[in-house]
Amino acid sequence: MAPTQLQDIVSQRRAERSAAPRKPAPHNWLERRAGGLRVLQVAAFAKLPWLVHGFSTREGGVSPLGAEKVLNLGFTDWDARKNVSQNRQLFQSALGAKTLSLAPLKQLHSDLVRLFEYAPQEAEHGDAAVTNRPGVLLAVQTADCVPILLVDRKKRAVAAIHAGWRGTLRRIAAKAVGHMHMHFGSTPADILAAIGPAIGGCCYQVGTEIAADFLSQFADAPDFFDEFRTGDEPNPVQWLNQMPPGHQPPPKNVLLDLHKANHSQLRATGVADKNIFISNLCTACRPDLLFSYRKQGAKSGRMMAAIGIRI
DSSP states (O other): HHHHHHHHHHHHHHHHHHOOOOOOOOOEEEEEEEETTTEEEEEETOOOOEEEEEEOOSSSSSETTTTTEEEEOOOOTTTHHHHHHHHHHHHHHHTTTTEEEEEEEOOOOOOEEOOSSSSSSSEEEEEEEEOEEEETEEEEEEEESEEEEEEEETTTTEEEEEHHHHHTTTHHHHHHHHHHHHHHOOGGGEEEEOOOOOOTTTTTTHHHHHHHHHHHTTTTGGBBSSSOOOOOOOOOTTTGGSOOOOOOOOOOOOBBHHHHHHHHHHHHHOGGGGGGEEEBTTTTOOTTOOOOOOHHGGGGGEEEEEEEEOO
């Protein structure tokens, strides 16, 4: 794509964003406190009596982190396995899912979607899972990436998705919807989607090469970035910088909004906008409530988003 064409796209997207009316954030997220834990839920999901679901926070738990105890739900180097196992039991209890079998994944930032008819003995590789079997609690772990939960209200089928920038680029959310259609006959119009807490467009810096990758896959990619640049734009002052003659300064990073990217992707599959519920919590902005690997580094814990069908 020529630089002039790219600049035209960026200008058009900015004009559209400026003209669009701003909607207030919908009040569709709930907080549930149980056993010292603070769990986030979506009101529309909570109305389904056969469904259990929730997004964990760092509050509660038995894992020692500095002077506090936190709910770390991932096996990290700094935490003992017995602590994580106990935390997972506490989380399931807070969800009212003690009778369900937890089915987490060995995540690898892929577009691999697993079908679970039962909870495997050992975690399987993948970044999304689907099921329509009662008693299986699907789960993904995050500490900045986007957790997404899906539920088909008519077919009683569910999905849990882990979407970092690589998974988002590979359309893992759309592929999970496709798997629900393939395995269970789900129709996107019947699907509810919850896009949980993740690092926001306010804080998630990525290189301009990632912006170029997104542009190659999504027509509306400029909407996902604060100031869309791919690094190919001409620099009119390249001879005035302190770099060697003929060299441009390295391109600046851009801010990527993964919430927007996955929202757009789900809408493109046919999931209704009114049925997509997005958390406005940024993991990097709320280290008091959430874990953020970018903010806290190796001492970050892991949160969990879980969904299942009651027995």
